[in-house]
Amino acid sequence: MIASHLDHVNLRIPSDGVDAAQTFYGERLGFGIEDTLYAADEKPFFDVRLSSTAVIHLWPTDEFEPPTATNFNHACVVVEDSIERITDRLADAGVEVDRELSSPRGATGEAPAVYVTDPFGYRIELKERV
Template sequence: MRARHVDHVNLRIPADGADDAREFYGEALGFGIEDALYAADEKPFFDVRLSATAVIHLWPTDEFEPPERMNYDHVAVVVEEPVDEIEAELAEAGVEVEKTLDSPLGATGEAGAVYVRDPFGYRVELKARV
């Protein structure tokens, strides 16, 4: 078996968290939000479009439990911008940076990364392209 890339990640969010998710992932981070089928009640989740080949499925649920260090650390998303531009965009959007690392190792090598938390406690690594 030869894997090509991660297709999607499933994250549970609070039942009333869809608007916060749209604001954070769509407006603050600038990713596409695909929620027409969710809004039409045709599927129980909506998507954050990261690229042509990758999404985060966000599942609003009454059974949401915030992530803990024991069961979740982070999801890493490679972005085109260098670290200084990532930090500037986050500052402009009012998103607090948790930490910045010069060269954490990832699937494609070492590159700078900026870590933020979404409104539900999930850590997101925004990794500069190698």
């Protein structure tokens, strides 16, 4: 079996966290928010559009429990910008960088990356394209 890419990741968020999620992922990080079907009660989650081939499904739920060090580490998103542009955008948006690495290894090789935490405790690695 040969996979070509990661299609989606499912993350649960608090039922009252929809606005915070849309602000963080949409406005602060600059990803697309696709919530038409969610708003129409046609599906129980909405999407953060990372690229034409990848999304994060965000599932609001009353049973949300924040991730811990024992059950989640991070998801990595390759960004089509230099690490300088990524960090500048984060600074402009007021997003705190948890950690910056010069060459973490990933599926496509080594490239600079920064780590941020969303409003629900999920760590997201934003990695420069190799």
